[in-house]
Amino acid sequence: MYIDTHCHLNFSQYDSDRAMVVGNAKKAGVKQCINPGVDLHSSQEVLELAKLYPGVIFPALGIHPHEAQHDPDVQKLDSLMNDQVIAIGECGLDYFQYKGEQALGKKDKQKRLFDEQLRLALRHNLPVIMHCRDAYEDFFTVLDALPSLPKGTIHCFSGGLQELRQAQARKIFVGIDGNVTYSKQLSLTVPSIPLSMLLLETDAPYLTPVPHRGERNEPKYIPLIAKQIAQLKGITTKVLADTTTTNAQTLFTSLH
Ligand SMILES: [Zn+2]
Ligand SMILES: [Zn+2]
Numbered sequence: 001m002y003i004d005t006h007c008h009l010n011f012s013q014y015d016s017d018r019a020m021v022v023g024n025a026k027k028a029g030v031k032q033c034i035n036p037g038v039d040l041h042s043s044q045e046v047l048e049l050a051k052l053y054p055g056v057i058f059p060a061l062g063i064h065p066h067e068a069q070h071d072p073d074v075q076k077l078d079s080l081m082n083d084q085v086i087a088i089g090e091c092g093l094d095y096f097q098y099k100g101e102q103a104l105g106k107k108d109k110q111k112r113l114f115d116e117q118l119r120l121a122l123r124h125n126l127p128v129i130m131h132c133r134d135a136y137e138d139f140f141t142v143l144d145a146l147p148s149l150p151k152g153t154i155h156c157f158s159g160g161l162q163e164l165r166q167a168q169a170r171k172i173f174v175g176i177d178g179n180v181t182y183s184k185q186l187s188l189t190v191p192s193i194p195l196s197m198l199l200l201e202t203d204a205p206y207l208t209p210v211p212h213r214g215e216r217n218e219p220k221y222i223p224l225i226a227k228q229i230a231q232l233k234g235i236t237t238k239v240l241a242d243t244t245t246t247n248a249q250t251l252f253t254s255l256h
Helices: 018-026 040-052 065-070 075-082 106-124 137-145 161-169 184-194 221-235 237-251
Strands: 001-002 030-038 057-059 087-094 128-133 153-157 173-176 198-202
Touching: 001 018, 001 198, 001 221, 001 237, 018 030, 018 065, 018 153, 018 221, 030 040, 030 221, 040 057, 040 075, 040 173, 065 106, 087 106, 087 137, 087 153, 106 128, 106 137, 128 137, 137 161, 161 173, 184 221, 198 221, 198 237, 221 237
Parallel strands: 001 030, 030 057, 057 087, 087 128, 128 153, 153 173, 173 198
Antiparallel strands: none
């Protein structure tokens, strides 16, 4: 059995065939999916979706760093909280668009939004699904400034060995996606990721693995990602599946 720890099944790409997508996931052995929100509206949507697919789709409430420029209100996120919510996220830092730019004010807004959601997670004793792109230095600085470290995962991990060690030192998990089937960098990093900190995710509808690149991604492709990671690590797919499922259940304690 597999768990897709990060997919966006509430997105409009699935409006015409969502039930089939969930069914296909089940058939492929992907029994549970974690669906993070990316803003206030989508966080509301994932709560509704989780009600439609109880025990299959689990909601996380979060505001993506791309939203930081609109000054979203994290208090409103807090007001959506209920017993179904499995995590806070996705939240984090994304400096990809700020390359070669100082962009100090914009980065500060992202850092503040990230910090507020980390504190929300601590207050509710929930794990955090974190997004980090081209921002690892500030990312760990924000985390380390907290009164205590929340449990969490860096989803769609794109760092190198140094960032991996920094995550490991803080007992943070890392999620690997379908780009492991074509990314040179990931094929070099993944063998060094300890099995005990590894999670599987699709980030569907994005990052579709080979041989389906260019098509819409779905949770049913998790086994393709697992196969590639197992190969890179020189272990069986069964061991990889079992360990990553246990890891997901360890981090997201309300999965059952
Ligand atoms: Zn993300
Ligand atoms: Zn995402």
